[in-house]
Structures are given as C-alpha cells and as structure tokens.
Amino acid sequence: MPSVTHLASASPQTADPPARRWLTLAVVSVSLLVVGLDTTVLNVALPTLVGELGASTSQLQWIVDSYALMSGSLVLFCGSLADRLGRKWIFMAGLALFTVASVVAAYAGSVTTLVLARGAMGVGEALIMPATLAVIGNVFPPGVERTKAIGIWSAAVGVGTVIGPMVGGWLLSHYWWGSVFLINLPVGIAGLFAAASLVPNSRAPESRRLDPAGALLSVVAVASVLWAVIEGPERGWTSPAVLAAFIAGALLLTVFIAWQRRAMSPMLPLRIFRHRALAAGDLLVLVGAFALIGTLFVAVQHFQFVLGYSAGQTGLRLGPAALALLVAGPLAGVLAPRLGMRAVSAVGLALLSASAAVLATTGVTDGYGRALVAMLLLGAGAGFVITVTSDAIVGSLPETDLGVGSATNSAAIQLGAATGVAVIGSLLSDRYRSELDDTPAPVPESLLDSAMESLGTALALAERLPGEAGAVFAEAARHAFVDGMGPALFAGAGVTAVGVLLALLLAPSRDTNPTPIKDPKDPS
Incomplete structure (x- = not known):
C-alpha cells in the first residue's frame, strides 16, 4: 500500500480527474482575487482614515506598507513550510488568518490596531500565495493545460490588484471605511469550506527538516x-x-x-536558480510588478485629484485595466506554448512601458481618453508578464521545491511592487514639491510646507482660501503634480524598456514547460 507521502505527491495526471482540477483552480483563484484586491483596496480610503482615525502622513504610509513588509519578508519561509507541512494546510491557515485579521482591521479603533491587523493580513498572504501556485503545479500536468490554469491564476492576482480601488471606491460611497476589509469575511469563510473538500493536499516527496x-x-x-x-x-x-x-x-x-x-x-535550495526559466522569470516579474503597481499608484491620484473623479468614479475608470488583464492572462496561456516565454514576456513588458509613457506625456487639459489607452495597455501587459513568468517558474521546479520555488515568484512581485511605489512615488513627489515651491502661492510659508506633502493636502487647503486665491492655488498644485508625472513615469517606462531587453537576452524562447530540474542528493 502506498505511503501517505507518496499519495500526497502523486502525479497530477493520476491524482485528480480533470473536472476536479478546475474546481481546485476556482477555489484558489477566488481566494487570490481577494488577496490581490486587498493590496490596493485601501488606497482610496486613506483620505477617510485621516478624518476617522486622525492618521498622520507617516501613519498612513505604514497602514499600507505593514502589509507589504510582512508578506514580502515571510513569503520564502512560508513557501518552505508548504513543501514540508502540506500545501493545502498552509493555504487554509493563511486564508483563515487573512480573514480574521480583515475583521480586526474593519473594526480597528486606532491607527496602531489597524497597522497590526494589516501586518497580520500580510502574513496571511505570505502563507497563501506560494501555496496556491504550488497546488496548481501539483494538480495540473505540464503542458498547455497547466499554462492555461496559470493564466487564470495570474488573471486573478492581477485583476484583484486592479479592481481594488474600484471596489474600495464603491464601498466608501455606500458604507463606512471598515467595509473595505469586511468584504473579505464571506469570501474567506466560503473559501475555507471549499478548500477543505476540493483542494488536494501535497508536500515534498521527501520530508526534510526545517x-x-x-x-x-x-x-x-x-x-x-x-x-x-x-x-x-x-x-x-x-x-x-x-x-x-x-x-x-x-x-x-x-x-x-x-x-x-x-x-x-x-530552506531555499540554490540549485533551483540554475534553471534559466526560473531565474529569468523571477527577474522579469519583478520588473513587471514595478511598472504595474507604480503606475497604478500615480493613476489613482491623477484620476481623483487632477481629473476630479470621486473614489467610486476613479474605481470605474480603472475597470478597463482589469478587463484587459482578464483577457490577456488566459490569452498568454494560449500563446506561451506557441511563441515561448521570451516573446510573450517581451511583449508584455513593452506594453507596460508604453502605458507608463502615455501617462508620462499627459497634460493637465487631457481628459480620460488618454488615460483609457494607458489603462488598457497596463492591464494587457501585466496579464502577459505575470502569466508567462509564473508558468515558467512552476515548470522549472521538481515536486520537492514547488512551494519554496513558487515563493520566489511571490517575493519578486512584492519587492517589485514596493520598489515601484517607492521609486516612482519619490520622483513624483520631488518634482511636485519643486514645481509648487517655484510657483507664486497666495498662502503663508507654513501652509505651503503642508501642501507640499501631497496634492490631496494642497487641494484641501485651497478650499479654505478666500476668493480666487483657492482656485489659483489648486490649479498651480495640479500643474505641479502633472509636471511630476513626467519624470516619475518615464522612469517606469525606462525600467520596463530595460526589462524588454532582459527578456530577449535571458528568457528561453520556446522552452516554457521544460522537464523540471532533478533534485540531486547534493543540496547546493
């Protein structure tokens, strides 16, 4: 009779019938959509938190960043745990923690509580992300079927990220700020029940010590x-x-x-990086996340503060990016076996670069039409890059390392996203402050310093100025922000243009589903 470990790591062709595989994919994809959503859903609620919780600018930053810090720093360890303890159980533990922490965040009465709850949600994501990709790698056989499944998986990740501001804006228009977190409760509970019966467990064939x-x-x-x-x-x-x-x-x-x-x-066998597809995939998805999240960071502010849309209207105008990603993710799954990782990833990064360039050349008088083009390019590019790189990474891994190898993909996404917001946001802020400082402003110096913190702060200050002074200052602040978009997003376009070259030089051409590298006795 086969051992429990052998059954857990049985090949996907024999372990699960086709219909069950797609049900498994549905469970992990819906859970991931909510996780991706929570990466950005809070952005549109930040102004509300200033009034409700009295949060300072630095506190707002840590409400957002505590999530990324905990997720990014723990994801490799959590991927290793999934290989050793069982991917299903790590996924379910992460989903449970994420759900409970979301409820705590929804009813947080202080900034400290909210920061801690967001950090716990980040730990939940670190448990969920690598486990889900490893489950797909175990359930679906290598080839076209697995590539299509990862296309759907990547679409769930990306669409959740893009629709976060949409959902957040709608909820803020109808309910209190805590509702942006409470939406996770029904999905989390349903996901746990579905995972218990539909997601098969798997772990590394040979149990290794922690x-x-x-x-x-x-x-x-x-x-x-x-x-x-x-x-x-x-x-x-x-x-x-x-x-x-x-x-x-x-x-x-x-x-x-x-x-x-x-x-x-x-914990992280370095031999997995000997495979060209995995090493290139991690690098390229990092660049893709840099462009995607960095561009979204600027676009949300541009829609709300320059074009004058409400939080709900801003969310709707981000919708085309989500739709484009929904189409591009599965489409990349179809194209990758035919064209190869090199071509598909290069096209995806080129689309991301074009999106940033379109927004970088936007003027104050340009309406939504120009931004719409940028959103379509952004969604399509992200769908191509995330799908083909994730598929290449999973296709490079032996069963022993599916969890921790998948975690390198998640870590690359987190590092790229954090770096994109930091670098693009920093360049935007520097030019915005410089331009606003050079503009004759009808406000005292002390108030001008406050307005330089952000465009939102400047517009709130302008509303309190008497007569025409408020309108003049608001227009100057908007011009300063749009001037800052140029160097910030040209930097994003430049990074992704370099990514195109890296894809052409480093990524394999057609070998997107190679035979996984063997697991030698020598762990080095």
Whole structure:
C-alpha cells in the first residue's frame, strides 16, 4: 500500500480527474482575487482614515506598507513550510488568518490596531500565495493545460490588484471605511469550506527538516531591504537609517546564501536558480510588478485629484485595466506554448512601458481618453508578464521545491511592487514639491510646507482660501503634480524598456514547460 507521502505527491495526471482540477483552480483563484484586491483596496480610503482615525502622513504610509513588509519578508519561509507541512494546510491557515485579521482591521479603533491587523493580513498572504501556485503545479500536468490554469491564476492576482480601488471606491460611497476589509469575511469563510473538500493536499516527496537559521536570515534580510525601500522616499535615500538598512540587508543576504550552500536541508535550495526559466522569470516579474503597481499608484491620484473623479468614479475608470488583464492572462496561456516565454514576456513588458509613457506625456487639459489607452495597455501587459513568468517558474521546479520555488515568484512581485511605489512615488513627489515651491502661492510659508506633502493636502487647503486665491492655488498644485508625472513615469517606462531587453537576452524562447530540474542528493 502506498505511503501517505507518496499519495500526497502523486502525479497530477493520476491524482485528480480533470473536472476536479478546475474546481481546485476556482477555489484558489477566488481566494487570490481577494488577496490581490486587498493590496490596493485601501488606497482610496486613506483620505477617510485621516478624518476617522486622525492618521498622520507617516501613519498612513505604514497602514499600507505593514502589509507589504510582512508578506514580502515571510513569503520564502512560508513557501518552505508548504513543501514540508502540506500545501493545502498552509493555504487554509493563511486564508483563515487573512480573514480574521480583515475583521480586526474593519473594526480597528486606532491607527496602531489597524497597522497590526494589516501586518497580520500580510502574513496571511505570505502563507497563501506560494501555496496556491504550488497546488496548481501539483494538480495540473505540464503542458498547455497547466499554462492555461496559470493564466487564470495570474488573471486573478492581477485583476484583484486592479479592481481594488474600484471596489474600495464603491464601498466608501455606500458604507463606512471598515467595509473595505469586511468584504473579505464571506469570501474567506466560503473559501475555507471549499478548500477543505476540493483542494488536494501535497508536500515534498521527501520530508526534510526545517531550516530555522535560514528562515531567520531570509526574513530579516528581506525585511531590511523592504524597510529601506519603503522609508527611502520619506527619510531620504542617503539618510543614515536607510543606508544602514540597505547595507544590513545586503550583508544578511550574503550570509543567507552562504548558509543555504552548506546547510544539509536548506530552506531555499540554490540549485533551483540554475534553471534559466526560473531565474529569468523571477527577474522579469519583478520588473513587471514595478511598472504595474507604480503606475497604478500615480493613476489613482491623477484620476481623483487632477481629473476630479470621486473614489467610486476613479474605481470605474480603472475597470478597463482589469478587463484587459482578464483577457490577456488566459490569452498568454494560449500563446506561451506557441511563441515561448521570451516573446510573450517581451511583449508584455513593452506594453507596460508604453502605458507608463502615455501617462508620462499627459497634460493637465487631457481628459480620460488618454488615460483609457494607458489603462488598457497596463492591464494587457501585466496579464502577459505575470502569466508567462509564473508558468515558467512552476515548470522549472521538481515536486520537492514547488512551494519554496513558487515563493520566489511571490517575493519578486512584492519587492517589485514596493520598489515601484517607492521609486516612482519619490520622483513624483520631488518634482511636485519643486514645481509648487517655484510657483507664486497666495498662502503663508507654513501652509505651503503642508501642501507640499501631497496634492490631496494642497487641494484641501485651497478650499479654505478666500476668493480666487483657492482656485489659483489648486490649479498651480495640479500643474505641479502633472509636471511630476513626467519624470516619475518615464522612469517606469525606462525600467520596463530595460526589462524588454532582459527578456530577449535571458528568457528561453520556446522552452516554457521544460522537464523540471532533478533534485540531486547534493543540496547546493
């Protein structure tokens, strides 16, 4: 009689009938859509939190960033746990934690409680993301069927991210701010019941010991780098604290790599990076996330503060990006086996670059038509990049490493997203402040300093100014913001243009579903 471990890791062709595979995909995809949604749903609620909880600018930043910090720093460790303890159980544990933390966030009475709840939600995402991709890699056989499944998976991730502001805007128009979190409760409960019966468990065929030293090093190294990226725009990229965090992260990463090379049971077997598709996939999805989240960060503000849309109207105008991503993700799954990872990822990054360039050349008098083109390009590009890179990563992995290997994909997305917001946001802020400072303003110097924090603050201040002074100052602030969009989004376009070259140089052409690399006895 086969052992439990053998049954858990049985090949997908024999373990699950086709109909059950697609039900499994539906469960993990709906759960992921909610997780992706929560990455951006809070953005449109930030102005409300200033009034409701009295949050300062720095507190608003940490309400958003505590989620990314915890998710990004823990995802490699959680992927390793999924391989060792069972991907179904790690997925369900993450979904349960995410759901409970969402309820706590919805009823948070203070900024501190909300920051802690968001951090716990980030831990939940770290448990969910690599486990879901590993489940798909186990359930679907290599080839066209798996590529299509990952296309749907990537569409769920991307669409959730894009529709976050849409859902948040609609909820804020009808309910209180906590509703942007409470929407996770019914989906989370339904997902747990469905996962219990529809998601098969799997783990690495050979049970390996945990690597606590490697886990600690990876968490602290990634957390140091993410903290530096998050705090760089606020404290200054050359401030002692930010530089110290970057240096500490680099040193800890070096120690982590050295430890993984010599450990008997490494948390992240470095041999998985010998495969060209996996290494290239991680790099390219990082660049794609940089462009996607960085561009969305600017677009949401542009729609609300420059074009004058409400939170709900802003969400609707982001809808075309979600629709384009919904089409592009599965389409990439069809094209990838025919054209290969190189071509599809290069096209996707080129579309992302074009999207940023369109917004970078937007003027104050341009309406939504120009932004609509940018949103369609953004969604299509993201769908292509996320699908083909995720498929290449899963296709490169032996059963032993599906969880932790999938976690490298999730970590790359988190690091790219955090860096995109930090770099693009920092360039936007610097030019905005410079332009506003050079504009003759009918406000005292002390109030001008406050207006330089953000365009939203400047417009709120303009409403309190008497006569024509308010309208003049608001127009000056909008011009300053649009002027700042140029260098910020041209930087995003430039990064993704480099990504196109990297795709053409590094990505394999047609070998998007290669035979996974073998798991030798030597873990190095």
